Amino acid sequence: MMATNLAPGVHWVGAIDWNLREYHGYTLPGTTYNAYLVRGEKTALIDSAYAGFENQILGRVASVCDPGEIDYIVLNHIEMDHSGCLPTLVRKMPGIPIYCTERAKTGLARHYDTSGWNIRVVKTGDTLDLGGKTLTFLEAPMLHWPDSMFTYLAEDAILFPNDAFGQHIASAARFDDQLGKNEALAHAQKFFANLIIPLAPKVLKKLDEVGKLGIAIEMIAPSHGIIWRSYAGDILKAYIDWSQGVAKDKVTIVYDTMHGSTTMMAQAIAEGVMAEGADVRVCLLRDGRYEGTHRSDIVTDVLDSKAVLIGSPTLQDEVLPTVAGFLSYLRGLRPGRLGAKKIGCAFGSHGGMGGAVAQAEEALKAAGIEVIDGGFHVNYRPDAGELARAYELGRKVAREIRAR
Secondary structure (H helix, E strand, O other), X not given: OOOEEEEOOEEEOOEEEOOOOEEOOEEOOOEEEOOEEEEOOOEEEEOOOOOXXXXXXXXHHHOOOOHHHOOEEEOOOOOHHHHOOHXXXXXXXXXXXXXXXXHHHHHXXXXXXXXXXXXXXXXXXXXXXXXXXXXXXXXXXXOOXXXXXXXXXXXXXXXXXXXXXXXXXXXXXOXXXXXXXXXXXXXXXXXXXXXXXXXXXXXXXXXXXXXXXXXXXXXXXXXXXXXXXXXXXXXXXXXXXXXXXXXXXXXXXXXXXXXXXXXXXXHHHHHHHHHOOOEEEEEEOOOOOOOOOOHHHHHHHHHOEEEEEEEOOEEOOEEOHHHHHHHHHHHHXXXXXXXXXXXXXXXXXXXXXXXXXXXXXXXXHHOOOEEOOOOEEEEOOOOHXXXXXXXXXXXXXXXXXXXX
16 A cells, blocks of 8 residues: 655555445545645654554555654544544554644543543644644634644645545545546535535634635645645635535426426426526435435535425425425535525425425525525416416526526
């Protein structure tokens, strides 16, 4: 196993998980657990991986130096995909200093037996001098756990931000220019949409804080996915845009159907959106096994849409379970925390008293989405007049987003 060189004395020594297909509730094509070795007169290991990946990390370290030469461990985040190797590392290197935040120290004791561990608590502005290489620590609570921090390597202008700016992808490519800018940004968008949306105000605050430090950032080395060396500015801008709610003139229609009636409505609405020249994405939920139908793919579309429409038939006076599950996921992400508000409404068919449309609109409001229509529901199958109304609803939504 070989390390990858980032800069003189700086190496990627992480692990590739080719098999992971689900994480934090969303789908992915594998991932990487990025760890980094920084060597000056002293040597520091930044982050690790799940337990079981120690051999990959230590094998890559061994391609650079004897693992016994590691003098310090820097832990940016205690989640087990970054800290799981620590018990093994501490056993192999008893007494090694572990640098982390106060909250990380507390959290580590809830995950592992840390008795005898040499934990050194750091705060924003603290430094670790490796001799020719200087690490500076910046606390980043709730990006995305309370214990998180960034580490900055001054001499090489490299930011190690742990989960921020990451992507879940298993690849032979280590850098953005190897994977390709567009693909790298697409994976980063899905990561942001499924993990970072609720933290958008904190993202903007932290980026502003980093900007005020006046430090150069020439490379961003996150703890998942590729390393940003050619397009660091692009991912920084993308995070600002996504956090501010910058979106396309695009409508995402999310629905499921029992006997096809809600499908008829969704298609008519989509035709109305297209008639006004706006983009539209129509997402049939089903069971999430098919391309683009998983909730994690759909919220990625929601992120760069100005409008979200939810369709559901009424089943036993309730929203269809597949739609209810999606709405629960959307409420948890709270896209209303993005800088610009999204608009939305609900539609569907029913055979009795209905109820699903009103419930879906309440869920949209709970997610912070501005509901612009009183709900559109039909009894059984929509007739020609109701399909015409659905078409006009699509046009109305398209005109509304284009005016924003």
